Amino acid sequence: MKKPELLAPAGNLEKLKMAINFGADAVYLGGSKLNLRAFADNFTDEELKEGLKYAHERGKRVFVTINVFPHNDDLMGLEEYLKKLYDLKVDAVLVSDPGIIMTARETVPELEIHLSTQANNVNWKSAQFWHKQGVKRIVLARELSLIEIEEIRNKLPEDCEIEAFVHGSMCMAYSGRCVISNYMTGRDSNRGQCAQPCRYKYYLMEEKRPNEYFPVIEDERGTYILNSKDLCMIEHIPELVQAGINSLKIEGRMKSSYYVASIVKAYRQAIDTYFENPKEYKFQKKWMDELAKASHRVYYTGFYFGDPNKQSYESSAYIRNYDIVGVVRDYDKSTGIATIEQRNKVFEGDKVEVLRPKDDGFEICLKDMKNEKGEKIESAPSAQMIYTISTSVELKKDDMLIKSKN
The missing domain is CATH 2.40.30.10 (Translation factors)
Structure with missing residues (x-):
């Protein structure tokens, strides 16, 4: 078994350093253009240069997100931006749009390409297709079970890596392919500006009784029919490794430095402990205690074990201990x-x-x-x-x- 990469979010330069200091093997971040966290503290060119230097001096890797679904005007300056990233020596770009993938192959053919989870890859045939287009790594959709992931791994050539989210926020839409934000607020989630309307509190109003609002489910706490829990797979490191996942990914470019440090530390310890002696491995409660301290919603295991209908719950509140x-x-x-x-x-x-x-x-x-x-x-x-x-x-x-x- 090969030890999987631990991949952490880096919303800004401080978080990049925190992630690396606390044990991440690689970080992913947004540069100055075309990433799906338009409201994060995305990196300027100078900050990216400093972050790359900090990471590379410590043997760590940096991936830059170019994962929007671009409209025509978003493509202006794309070639120049890709060349700049290549010259800065970023380790890979995360891309979801075929047009950007094609442009990257034409402009900077040596730059490693990872397929973003936004592309919703849910089967091995699609993964093979993307690999033939020059994609080195497939970031799988969050909606897959471990059984499906194992099958995808077995059907792919060894040089095609797979990456999967193991911790963080989930999305009610297919890995972010959502139009509700655009419809309600004019902010396009597929271009990095999601207003998270799935976190709003909704009521039911009958047309002949205006201004009379009723909860969708009668509950004194209200109802949150679109809200999702937070993914947490730290208790299942052996299953993730045995499924053949090459990179275990933590969500959270908009989260705090403390979130990044504490989550990375817990997963780092769990992974390392497992590989020290897989046969004698036992989960340690202190790791979950660490995760419970950082701001989060109720934890669950997502779709990994075939529970697709257990995502929503009755509160949108974060647990902040x-x-x-x-x-x-x-x-x-x-x-x-x-x-x-x-x-x-x-x-x-x-x-x-x-x-x-x-x-x-x-x-x-x-x-x-x-x-x-x-x-x-x-x-x-x-x-x-x-x-x-x-x-x-x-x-x-x-x-x-x-x-x-x-």
Whole structure:
């Protein structure tokens, strides 16, 4: 068995570094054009250059999304953009539209192409077709079971890789092929501007009784008939590996740095532990505990085990148990002074948990808080302000401080 790649989202440069530091083998991100997260902090050319340098120096790979379904005017400048990505040495592009694939093959034939999940590949025959068009990797639609994935893997040549989502948000439409957002808000989900109307709260109104709204299902909490749960397959690493999946993908380019770090860390530990001794492998509860801290909706296993009708549920609310409150920028061993960059407001005396890539989390107390001028402060209220604390516990650069909402 070959250890699968762990692929993480990178919504911006900080998240790219977090993903790599916490164990991702590769990241995927949006550049300056033609990606399906138009409202993310997409990378400028300079940020992409820095991100590529950071990743490549550590032996990691970077994939750039060009996964919109372009209209005519979206194609302007496509050749130049592809050449720029190739010159920057991106490791692959994620593409869903045949026209963009054709243009990439003509313009930058050496650039690796991955078929985006937006192309809804749900069978081995289609996967063979795309592979013959020069696609190196097929990102499978989320709507497949493990049995179907195994069959696809067995029918494909060995040099055609398959990638599958294992964690994150799901979509009520076929992997994002949805027109509701465009119809309701004028924002086209297939061009990167989804307004997520599936998360809205809907009522039923009878035409002869205007302004009288009734829940679709009588429930005092309302109803959320289009909402989906969050995918979580961390308890099923052996099944994913045995299905022959080459890359395990985490969703979440719009999610926080804390989300990226904690989810990547848990999956990294689970995958590595399995490969240390597959026959003796046992799932560890601490991994799920880690995933439960990050903001999420109710977890489930998606379509992997043949449960296509269990996706919707009665609430659109996120479960948010922990917040990131700071990132360690420096630690002076001689004085026991840690320099922190604020992420959420904290107070003198607060207990926070330290999250780092390798070790289990541990708790410290914020003591002797001072601002950059060395003045005593009772809290750190300002976004990204720099402050110091005193702690006898040795902290490391880029340690993340998280705090329970309780």
